[in-house]
Amino acid sequence: MSTPIDYPVCLRLEGRRVLLVGGGTIAEGRALAVLEAGARLRVVSPEATTTLRTLATQGRLEWLARPYVPGDVRGHDLVLAATDDASVGPLVAKEARALGVWVNTADVPELCDFTLPSVGRRGPITLAISTAGHAPAVARRLRRELTARVAPHHVWLARLSGWLRRRLPAGVERQRLLKSLVEGDIGALLERGERKAAGARLRAALKTLKSSGETT
Numbered sequence: 001m002s003t004p005i006d007y008p009v010c011l012r013l014e015g016r017r018v019l020l021v022g023g024g025t026i027a028e029g030r031a032l033a034v035l036e037a038g039a040r041l042r043v044v045s046p047e048a049t050t051t052l053r054t055l056a057t058q059g060r061l062e063w064l065a066r067p068y069v070p071g072d073v074r075g076h077d078l079v080l081a082a083t084d085d086a087s088v089g090p091l092v093a094k095e096a097r098a099l100g101v102w103v104n105t106a107d108v109p110e111l112c113d114f115t116l117p118s119v120g121r122r123g124p125i126t127l128a129i130s131t132a133g134h135a136p137a138v139a140r141r142l143r144r145e146l147t148a149r150v151a152p153h154h155v156w157l158a159r160l161s162g163w164l165r166r167r168l169p170a171g172v173e174r175q176r177l178l179k180s181l182v183e184g185d186i187g188a189l190l191e192r193g194e195r196k197a198a199g200a201r202l203r204a205a206l207k208t209l210k211s212s213g214e215t216t
């Protein structure tokens with residue numbers, strides 16, 4: 001059996017309405033992840049874990065303590081279903097499809113419009129590993145191994161690069177500077193922990209940029 005390769009995207013869920021059907025262990029993991037991304041979350045489930053109940057009490061999510069009923073999907077941008085009742089996922093997926101809302105059904109891969117990768121985080125850096133549904137346990141293992149390889153200087157470079165991108169106008173010069181930051185001597189100095197020397201080198205590069213009239 002060949003499964004098509006999945007197409008990865010990074011969703012910006014800030015302020016988006018997400019529906020989560022189910023309130024068990026798997027649902028809890030989903031809830032924490034979408035809340036971290038700033039989503040407005042509604043949970044529909046007769047039962048909920050202690051963590052989900054606490055979040056509901058704190059007003060961080062809305063919990064409707066009842067089973068899913070068709071009509072629940074309306075008004076949402078994204079739907080996640082993770083229940084222990086095999087009849088629920090297909091119903092949720094059917095309604096979502098009819099409304100054009102993207103859906104993930106944790107226990108029925110064939111009905112997923114998108115799958116969830118294994119995610120590792122270091123500051124602004126996100127690693128997401130998918131096996132197109134073949135081997136979630138492999139995704140999890142690779143996530144652990146690869147996340148451990150993201151070093152402090154990578155995080156530092158990412159933050160510095162973001163800071164510079166917000167301040168320098170887009171253009172060839174900026175591209176060159178940001179590339180050299182990562183691949184050139186500045187990156188190499190940072191990797192060796194020589195922050196002072198890297199800072200001096202960066203200031204010199206910025207001066208050159210300024211004199212060529214590319215900065216604001």
Ligand SMILES: C[C@@]1(CC(=O)O)C2=NC(=C\c3[nH]c(c(CCC(=O)O)c3CC(=O)O)Cc3[nH]c(c(CC(=O)O)c3CCC(=O)O)/C=C3\N/C(=C\2)[C@@H](CCC(=O)O)[C@]3(C)CC(=O)O)/[C@H]1CCC(=O)O
Pocket residue numbers: 029104105106107108109112114115116117118119129130131132133134135136137139140143
């Ligand atoms: C990556 C991760 C993200 C997350 O869930 O957040 C994730 N599964 C994780 C772990 C994990 N899941 C399972 C095991 C036990 C070993 C095994 O069965 O293989 C382990 C390993 C463990 O727990 O150690 C069981 C399992 N998973 C699915 C089914 C249904 C089926 O295949 O029929 C069953 C059988 C359920 C049952 O037994 O009934 C289906 C899916 N799981 C996916 C994602 C999507 C494909 C991702 C990909 O392309 O690799 C997909 C298709 C749908 C979706 O959920 O989006 C998360 C790692 C978290 C981390 O990083 O720690």
Ligand SMILES: NC(=O)c1ccc[n+]([C@@H]2O[C@H](COP(=O)([O-])OP(=O)(O)OC[C@H]3O[C@@H](n4cnc5c(N)ncnc54)[C@H](O)[C@@H]3O)[C@@H](O)[C@H]2O)c1
Pocket residue numbers: 021022023024025026027044045046047048049066067068082083084085088106107136
């Ligand atoms: N995708 C994955 O990574 C993965 C991994 C393991 C398990 N699973 C599957 O995910 C599903 C959920 O697993 P779990 O460990 O969270 O189960 P769980 O038993 O901890 O929780 C099940 C939840 O579903 C809720 N529920 C039951 N009927 C419902 C209905 N009609 N409407 C709304 N909510 C309803 C229950 O109230 C409960 O909160 C299972 O089918 C399991 O096989 C997926």
